[in-house]
Amino acid sequence: MREKNNKKTAVVIGAGPAGLTAAYELLMKTDVKPVVYEMLSQVGGIARTIDYKSNKMDLGGHRFFSKSESIMEWWLDIMPLASANNSSNVPTDKNVMLIRDRISRILFSGKLFNYPLRFDSETFSGLGLKKISKIILSCLRAKAFPIQHERSLEDFFINRFGRELYDIFFKNYTEKVWGVSCKKMRPDWGECRVKGLTLFSVLEHAFTKCFGADKKGDVLQKKIKTSLIEKFLYPKLGSGQLWQKVADLIEEKGGSIFLNYKAVKVNYDNSRVHSITFDSVERKQSVVEEGDYFISSIPVRDLIASMNGGVSASVREVAEELIYRDFICVGILLKKLNIKNKEKGSNDNLISDNWIYIQEKNVSVGRIQIFNNWSPYMVKDKDTVWLGLEYFCRKGDKIWNMPENEMVEFALNELSLIGFIDKDDFLDAKIVKIEKAYPIHSGGYDNFHLIKNFTDKIENLFLVGRNGMHRYYNMDYAMLSAMEAVKNISENKKCKDNLWQLTL
Numbered sequence: 001m002r003e004k005n006n007k008k009t010a011v012v013i014g015a016g017p018a019g020l021t022a023a024y025e026l027l028m029k030t031d032v033k034p035v036v037y038e039m040l041s042q043v044g045g046i047a048r049t050i051d052y053k054s055n056k057m058d059l060g061g062h063r064f065f066s067k068s069e070s071i072m073e074w075w076l077d078i079m080p081l082a083s084a085n086n087s088s089n090v091p092t093d094k095n096v097m098l099i100r101d102r103i104s105r106i107l108f109s110g111k112l113f114n115y116p117l118r119f120d121s122e123t124f125s126g127l128g129l130k131k132i133s134k135i136i137l138s139c140l141r142a143k144a145f146p147i148q149h150e151r152s153l154e155d156f157f158i159n160r161f162g163r164e165l166y167d168i169f170f171k172n173y174t175e176k177v178w179g180v181s182c183k184k185m186r187p188d189w190g191e192c193r194v195k196g197l198t199l200f201s202v203l204e205h206a207f208t209k210c211f212g213a214d215k216k217g218d219v220l221q222k223k224i225k226t227s228l229i230e231k232f233l234y235p236k237l238g239s240g241q242l243w244q245k246v247a248d249l250i251e252e253k254g255g256s257i258f259l260n261y262k263a264v265k266v267n268y269d270n271s272r273v274h275s276i277t278f279d280s281v282e283r284k285q286s287v288v289e290e291g292d293y294f295i296s297s298i299p300v301r302d303l304i305a306s307m308n309g310g311v312s313a314s315v316r317e318v319a320e321e322l323i324y325r326d327f328i329c330v331g332i333l334l335k336k337l338n339i340k341n342k343e344k345g346s347n348d349n350l351i352s353d354n355w356i357y358i359q360e361k362n363v364s365v366g367r368i369q370i371f372n373n374w375s376p377y378m379v380k381d382k383d384t385v386w387l388g389l390e391y392f393c394r395k396g397d398k399i400w401n402m403p404e405n406e407m408v409e410f411a412l413n414e415l416s417l418i419g420f421i422d423k424d425d426f427l428d429a430k431i432v433k434i435e436k437a438y439p440i441h442s443g444g445y446d447n448f449h450l451i452k453n454f455t456d457k458i459e460n461l462f463l464v465g466r467n468g469m470h471r472y473y474n475m476d477y478a479m480l481s482a483m484e485a486v487k488n489i490s491e492n493k494k495c496k497d498n499l500w501q502l503t504l
């Protein structure tokens with residue numbers, strides 16, 4: 001595929017945040033040349049941005065926020081903040097980060113509630129006295145008589161928030177995301193989902209907001225739990241813009257990136273990988289890429305399936321039993337929305353939310369992104385409204401298999417049913433399907449240690465990233481795992497425990 005020179009090479013599989021971070025870090029911190037292969041025609045992985053007739057959509061909006069200062073700095077080194085003197089928030093530079101206010105609400109029983117919770121007139125009038133009394137009583141009950149042995153995610157939520165808040169804020173959306181009743185999910189999923197959030201932190205946050213403290217806090221928001229953060233960084237043209245910039249830098253600095261190549265075979269003996277075979281998606285030809293190191297960010301199930309011989313039956317079985325949740329994003333372009341901002345002086349044509357969680361049983365849509373509010377540059381015509389409807393599903397199920405025209409009609413009907421739109425305002429639509437968007441921490445995951453023990457023994461193979469390690473990681477952790485792999489390569493470390501023990 002490429003000319004050989006004396007430099008060592010690392011073959012990186014997958015050009016999502018983890019693979020690109022690994023390649024960039026190798027170039028910045030080692031003498032090893034990265035050669036990246038990606039099966040899609042675009043870099044960025046799940047964090048890529050789709051350009052549809054100059055309207056840009058993330059596959060689910062991607063907030064750039066991390067409790068790790070080094071990750072925040074890394075992003076800002078790649079793409080600096082839009083200049084502060086540009087107070088209208090209309091930066092003329094193309095490659096800049098914007099600081100965005102996080103505004104999100106929950107649609108529950110036909111009403112919109114602020115998330116995170118706020119003690120304001122909207123919350124009180126929306127909930128009503130009866131509901132508020134029930135919330136208080138159910139919280140007191142949860143505190144006084146907690147469920148002794150938490151057996152399910154439902155028990156986890158009720159113990160921390162009480163049944164009423166669990167119903168409003170978590171139940172329906174969580175069940176849509178994972179496709180399983182909260183009664184059947186393991187309690188430890190709660191920690192992944194709400195990251196240390198408790199009723200106390202929600203109330204403390206609501207009071208702080210109410211009395212105006214922390215309003216001018218910087219984007220690092222050190223004292224605020226991740227689930228409650230109020231500001232985040234966002235590239236001017238969508239999350240994929242940053243990852244495309246990283247890819248450009250990798251090539252400028254001497255790395256290579258090959259798009260439309262799918263890893264199909266890992267050639268290895270017991271202790272080392274020698275090469276990987278990639279099939280060209282477009283030209284139907286294969287290449288065999290040799291290397292000194294191999295960094296994989298592709299789904300563990302696929303990686304193990306592509307290994308030639310030498311994999312024990314038990315490791316194969318665990319890998320085959322790893323399960324995932326798939327995802328469809330339906331971009332809907334509209335003349336306007338039916339719902340309006342209540343605040344006086346606000347822009348009447350558009351509500352301010354970045355996204356809205358849909359906790360309604362009568363519709364399948366889980367979350368609605370309003371791309372105009374992530375960055376005004378996501379939309380070609382600023383007088384239109386560009387939504388992203390998120391459907392969590394399973395490849396092959398009814399929603400996944402729906403023909404595109406039916407899916408658009410289905411999405412429009414749901415938007416109309418919840419009172420968001422008038423169908424006459426529809427202009428255009430774009431559907432994107434993403435397989436394995438969520439690695440699920442059950443099924444084969446219960447015996448994941450067998451896979452870890454097996455791959456850890458292959459000394460020049462490093463598993464990184466979300467599906468690469470089968471962990472429910474956001475971009476920051478996916479990147480940190482890649483950084484640890486590069487550290488191991490540069491320090492010639494044999495033990496890979498540091499990759500699996502990441503905490504922020």
Ligand SMILES: Cc1cc2nc3c(=O)[nH]c(=O)nc-3n(C[C@H](O)[C@H](O)[C@H](O)COP(=O)(O)OP(=O)(O)OC[C@H]3O[C@@H](n4cnc5c(N)ncnc54)[C@H](O)[C@@H]3O)c2cc1C
Nearest residue numbers: 014016017018039045046060062063262263465466474475
């Ligand atoms: C709806 C949604 C919203 C999200 N929002 C946020 C957010 O707000 N903030 C945040 O930080 N994170 C968010 N995330 C998580 C974020 O998308 C992931 O953490 C991140 O994309 C993981 O990066 P990765 O490189 O590990 O994996 P991926 O992004 O999955 O990249 C893996 C790459 O490998 C490629 N690949 C797979 N198999 C092969 C093969 N056989 N050969 C070659 N290439 C292959 C894929 O095409 C892909 O490009 C969100 C995720 C979802 C689903």
